[in-house]
Amino acid sequence: MEIHVQARTRSKMFCGCAIAELNAPPNTHVCEVCLGLPGVLPVPNKAAVEACLKTALALNCEIPRHTKFDRKNYMYPDLPKGYQISQYDLPMSRDGFLEIGDRRVRIRRVHLEEDTGKLIHAGDKLHKAWESYVDLNRAGVPLMEIVSEPDLRSADEARDYAMELQALLRTVGASNADMEKGQMRAEPNISIRRAGSEELGVKTELKNINSFRALHRAITFEVERQRQALESGGKVVQETRGWSESEQRTFPQRSKEFAEDYRYFPEPDIPPLELDRAWIEQLRASLPELPSVTREALKKELPAADAVLIAGSRDLADLYQRTVARGVPPAATANWIVNEVAPTGKIPSPENLAELVRLVLDGAITREQGRSVLMESVETGRTPAEIVAEHGYAQMSDESELRVLAQAVIDANPKATADFRAGRKQAMQALMADLRKRAPHANAKAASELLMKLLA
Numbered sequence: 001m002e003i004h005v006q007a008r009t010r011s012k013m014f015c016g017c018a019i020a021e022l023n024a025p026p027n028t029h030v031c032e033v034c035l036g037l038p039g040v041l042p043v044p045n046k047a048a049v050e051a052c053l054k055t056a057l058a059l060n061c062e063i064p065r066h067t068k069f070d071r072k073n074y075m076y077p078d079l080p081k082g083y084q085i086s087q088y089d090l091p092m093s094r095d096g097f098l099e100i101g102d103r104r105v106r107i108r109r110v111h112l113e114e115d116t117g118k119l120i121h122a123g124d125k126l127h128k129a130w131e132s133y134v135d136l137n138r139a140g141v142p143l144m145e146i147v148s149e150p151d152l153r154s155a156d157e158a159r160d161y162a163m164e165l166q167a168l169l170r171t172v173g174a175s176n177a178d179m180e181k182g183q184m185r186a187e188p189n190i191s192i193r194r195a196g197s198e199e200l201g202v203k204t205e206l207k208n209i210n211s212f213r214a215l216h217r218a219i220t221f222e223v224e225r226q227r228q229a230l231e232s233g234g235k236v237v238q239e240t241r242g243w244s245e246s247e248q249r250t251f252p253q254r255s256k257e258f259a260e261d262y263r264y265f266p267e268p269d270i271p272p273l274e275l276d277r278a279w280i281e282q283l284r285a286s287l288p289e290l291p292s293v294t295r296e297a298l299k300k301e302l303p304a305a306d307a308v309l310i311a312g313s314r315d316l317a318d319l320y321q322r323t324v325a326r327g328v329p330p331a332a333t334a335n336w337i338v339n340e341v342a343p344t345g346k347i348p349s350p351e352n353l354a355e356l357v358r359l360v361l362d363g364a365i366t367r368e369q370g371r372s373v374l375m376e377s378v379e380t381g382r383t384p385a386e387i388v389a390e391h392g393y394a395q396m397s398d399e400s401e402l403r404v405l406a407q408a409v410i411d412a413n414p415k416a417t418a419d420f421r422a423g424r425k426q427a428m429q430a431l432m433a434d435l436r437k438r439a440p441h442a443n444a445k446a447a448s449e450l451l452m453k454l455l456a
């Protein structure tokens with residue numbers, strides 16, 4: 001699998017142009033360098049080199065003493081120079097690995113290159129008047145290419161690998177790796193072989209897959225297509241294929257006969273980079289705890305699904321660890337993070353989350369109230385206690401009030417009451433649901449105890 005990831009930098013790979021937002025007007029983030037005008041000199045972006053090295057180190061790669069850039073020559077309207085500056089035989093790193101579950105996926109290399117521009121096709125089918133436009137805002141945006149060895153064995157593994165990589169890139173801060181924004185694109189190479197055979201079959205390459213779901217579906221489709229072709233006596237042609245989201249199938253784009261010879265040669269305008277050992281060791285030491293390590297630690301105290309979700313984001317993992325460090329129970333903290341914080345993406349301070357979880361656990365406010373207190377706290381930065389005081393939130397915990405309420409619920413639900421008395425304990429759920437409907441602010445624990453007492 002080849003994965004292209006946009007390095008997190010403020011400016012482009014070889015010039016000072018700012019990275020454009022997705023909706024920026026076309027050709028507003030361009031200069032002489034990224035437009036490929038004659039006589040200009042590219043200068044490598046140190047932040048991009050750093051992002052690439054951090055990624056490589058997190059992937060256990062070896063970093064060579066010397067690395068260089070090369071020209072990859074081809075002709076296409078989105079490539080203003082007529083070549084892309086990439087890396088050929090001396091990449092920034094090689095020979096690493098990433099572990100997913102109990103499988104070790106070897107990483108062949110992580111190198112740095114520049115992105116191309118974008119073509120926009122518009123036209124009028126009826127009058128056969130077609131026009132194509134070029135937007136060079138993306139030309140020269142730094143890309144890391146991460147290439148794995150053929151160690152992935154299924155669509156599931158390929159998706160897990162891509163997800164793990166995304167978590168790792170975000171954790172080390174090398175990329176936002178947002179697939180919807182085109183910051184991470186996958187190109188799986190797929191071949192099948194007979195069970196027991198060691199030899200890899202003829203492969204096809206799928207281009208530019210931009211979601212985990214599409215990655216899984218496209219590989220599943222392609223495996224089945226190849227299997228049917230071989231079993232019906234046909235053969236698999238080595239080619240590049242695209243994925244059609246609307247038709248949910250792959251389709252041929254380019255066959256090997258037309259594969260280009262890129263005539264790679266060293267980029268004469270950029271001297272080879274000497275990678276200072278002290279700098280590399282400094283970067284290695286600065287790497288945060290990786291998602292796989294966080295996840296294993298969290299699995300010891302949380303359900304696996306919660307551990308995976310929280311460990312997948314450095315922000316959530318930090319929030320969890322710092323909230324629990326304040327003495328709040330892990331399960332309750334994780335529950336609030338998974339159900340309330342993660343879906344909104346708005347991260348409260350650990351102090352405020354800890355205070356909120358305690359207010360709910362102690363029965364001072366209901367879960368429902370807690371949810372709106374949390375939202376208000378994130379918006380305004382005020383503490384949950386302040387917000388609770390201001391709104392006069394408080395649970396109904398008074399025993400005589402609760403007794404009247406519980407009796408009303410029993411009177412209104414003769415069937416559930418009879419069921420419960422006949423030993424069907426799940427009938428309590430219906431009674432509690434009615435009680436919550438009547439009094440959302442009732443202290444649920446105290447109310448259910450009272451119900452039980454009255455029913456007995």
Ligand SMILES: [Zn+2]
Binds near residue numbers: 012015029031033034
């Ligand atoms: Zn530029």
